Amino acid sequence: MPELPEVQAHAERLSEQFSGAVLAKFVPFNFTALKTAVPRPDQAYGTPLQRVGRRGKYLLLDFGPVHFVVHLMQGGRLLVDTKQSPKPRNGQARFVFADGPALLLTEAGTERRAGVWCVATDRLSGPPLDRLGPDALTFTPHSLAAAFAAHNMRLHGFLRDQHQIAGLGRMLANEVCHRAKLSPFAMTGKLGAAGAATVLTAIHEAVDEGLAYERTRTDMSSSADRPGRVHGRAGLPCPVCADTIRSVSYSGYTVAYCPTCQTGGKVLADNTTSKFLK
DSSP, rough: OOOOOHHHHHHHHHHHHHHBBBEEEEEEESSSTTTTOOSSSGTTTTOOOEEEEEEEEEEEETTTTTEEEEEEEEEEEEEESSOOOOTTTTTTEEEEEESSSSEEEEEEOOOOOOOOEEGGGTTTTTTTTTGGOOOOOOOHHHHHHHHHHSSBBBBBHHHOTTTTTSSHHHHHHHHHHHHTTTTTOGGGGGGGHHHHHHHHHHHHHHHHHHHHHHOOOSSSOOGGGGGSSSSTTTSSSOOOTBBHHHHHOSSEEEEEEEEHHHHHTTTOSSSSOOOOOO
């Protein structure tokens, strides 16, 4: 799933190309694409796009009184659409402008979880954005320490939980834990102020690295292309200490870590019923 660096860089690209473009029509290709009934998309027709922003992993298309809030989920992309085919492959919805190319929301696979919310600008504090915690880059060491103390859970799970911290995901959780030299299963309640400061520094370093890469591209990267030290590198040497990167696999994601850098040399059992290192 695209995370903060990919979504932020894509928002910047789309703002540069489409700001000022006047919306002529919004076309959902199936009933799951538009997640809201009020306000209606046509309330933005004839209005220029002011900018494309980001909140967590959501893209925000700002048409003044109305925002279109787009979540790409796992297989979605918001693509520049020059052909405007009547039946685009994997097409979920299309933003048609008075002039120039359109924007096409696509989603690979059959889950159809990507979608668009049409939200009055003065209601952006409501669904779907009301489910999000503070954006990852807005935390201070003090506020992150307070969040850790209030929600004692495994660090990797905290970093993936959009209710706690918005914008990070599976890859960045792996990368942040490695940069912070902390076990992915360390309990947040035990990290204290020093641990929170270390984690926050690691968040900014990992996001900055991802952003620097994404801003060199003309499109959104795939997971395999993104720079990282441990994510997707199980069995390879750690770039910091050369120990073998290990992983713990779950049904929906994989926790990657370096034993030497993060767990005092201990290898975590690769099953969900083991007693993990705290």
